[in-house]
Amino acid sequence: MVNDQQLIDQSSRQQSLPELPDNRVKITYIGGGSRQWAPNLFRDLALCTDVKGEVALYDVNHKSAKLNAKFGNWVQNKEDAVGDWEYTAVEDRATALDGADFVILSTQFNPAETFVHDLDIPEKYGIYGAVAATIGPGGILRAMRTIPVYRELGTAIGEQCPDAWVLNYTNPMTWATRALYEAFPEINVLGLCHEVFHAQDMLADLVGEYFDEGRPDRDEIDINVKGINHFTWVDEAYWRGIDLFEVIDYHLKQEGALREFSVAEMADEDPFVDNNQVTFELYRRFGVLPAAGDRHLVEYAPWFIQGAMPDDLNRWGVKRTTSEYRSQHWEDNATDHQTYDVKSWMDGTEEFSLAESGEIAVDLIKTLTNGGMMKTHVNLPNHGQVSDLPDGAVVETNALITPNNVKPITAGSLPRPVRTQLCSHVETHETLIEAAVDDGNVDLAFQAFLNDPQVRTLQTETARELFAELIAAEESYLIDWDLDASDVLSESNAFHS
Known part of the structure; x- marks a missing residue:
């Protein structure tokens, strides 16, 4: 029989229970005038019903942020948009960060005044960088521009929204992420890059080619990731229990799998083309698989950018990103697969389709907010994930994502010859x-x-x-x-x- 005191105790416990979350979040986008990442995010959010809320766009170019806010609300009003999001351009960074649950970082300096020099000046000294975004002389100058800004951002996040989850897409990824943690050690930053997805897609293609099962989704390819951004390595890869290194070995014995390319063949190729020849060469030499695009690998393993250029780079099926491309990519009338003209979509001169981008920011937001579990690769300070790289250095490994929690997965050590390069x-x-x-x-x-x-x-x-x-x-x-x-x-x- 329940007495009066027990009823009082039960009532007290019921009154003290926390309220269920309403799944409404605030996302602050620093670099909200972005021409690539922001339109991708808006489309993914428009297709998301698991979370809803507001997106505050802050950019030093407020005009670009206002345009993106207009575009975000335009996407939200499309007939096939099922999400519930409101977009606002905010002029003051502190106001934009205040109360944020998530902060997305995607910033860049004017390439015409910076990136162009990063590419062209080293070339005068015989250094033929393919990208010059994250390593090499140009990448180091980019880091020198970026680190102070991201230390300041880390401090601001610590003051305005210390519990927020921060998703950093800005290059140079390692330096930007490391600077945030240096400024505010308790910050919750995940450095995100899609290069490892490229390796999973390549392996999924091989499965589709050699097994009578159709091409699997990249998420079905289970890999053990270890290294640093753009120079990440895989020492285990499986699909349905099948060792995919055996599939790679079989593939490399097939006619045409390993080949050379001519300058003429590469002349009209997109600078983002990837023929995996550098990937396969490094795999053959070191026994583990690089998990980044060839255009990045050649800068971290610079054997491939020595010799007569562009011949000896093109020979590997890699094309350099030119300074002309970088500067034109920045212009208002730029039209290429990396830059989206949101004005043309809104005025109807370009066809718009509401499709998922393939990026995982929204999946992370959903999982960290209201449940589920996902495994993906992230950049985080090393606390044992890669046992033979320095503690505290930012490394890229898999992590397990659950509500309001990220647990890096121990990836183990690297072969000594690879570790030598990474260190x-x-x-x-x-x-x-x-x-x-x-x-x-x-x-x-x-x-x-x-x-x-x-x-x-x-x-x-x-x-x-x-x-x-x-x-x-x-x-x-x-x-x-x-x-x-x-x-x-x-x-x-x-x-x-």
Whole structure:
């Protein structure tokens, strides 16, 4: 028999139960004027019924953010949009971040004033970067521009929305993510990149080619991921219990699997073309599979960008991204598969279709918000995920995502010859972070620059002139670095010319 005191106790417990979440979230998009990632996100959100809410778009170019807000609401009003989202362009960053449940970072400096130099100036010194976005002399200059900005963003997130989940898409991925954690160690940042999906898609293609089962979805390809962004490796890959390394070995014995390409063949190819020849060459030499596109791999393993260019790069089926492409990609009238003209969609001059982008930001938001579980690759500080890389360095491995929780999955060690390559890049990452924290120490940054494998092909004095010329060309974007105190720059003719 229940007495009065028990009824009182039950009533008290019922009154103290937390309310169920209404699945309504605030997403703050820093870089909300984005021409690629933002339109992808809006379409994915329009097809999502598991969460709903508001998206605050902040961008230093407020006009672009306003255009994207207009586009987001336009997408939301499409007949086949089933989501419930409201888009607003916000002029003040603190206001945009206030109360955010999720923060998406996707920013870029004007390529015509930065990226162009990252590509063209090293070429004058014989360094033929294919992308120049995340490593090499151009990638290091991009990191020098980015690290101070992302340290400031990390501090702002710590002040305005410390419990928010932060999804970083900005390159250079490793440096940007590491800078956020350096500024606010308790931050919940996931660095996200789709290059590992490329490896899963390639393996799914091989399954579809050699098994009478049809091509599986990439999510059916189970891989053990370990390394750093754009230089990630796979030492185990399975589909339905089948060892896919055996499938790769079989494929490589087939006629035409390994081949050379000519300059003429590559002339009209898109710069994002991927023929997997570098991937297969590295697999044959080291016994583990690189999990990034060839255009990125050649910069981290720069054997492929030595010799007569572009012939010896094109021979591997890789095409360089030119500075002309980068600058035109930034222009308002740019039309290519990486840049979306939202005005043309809204005025009806270009056909618009509401289809999923293939990116996982919305899947992460759904899982972290209201349930389920997913496994995917993320960039996080190393706390044992890769046992033989330095603790605290940002590494890319699989992680298990559950509501409000991310658990990195231990990936194990790397073969010594591969680890040798990775450690060089990791130490360069850490040295440059240290230089930024040390009041913008340019001379320490130059030590990181000297240790880059692409730069090690130069005499030290030549490397100094390359570094100084890049600094001089992009000086207005390096205001957080103490250029006046640099002995390296004071010695240089390029900086003072």
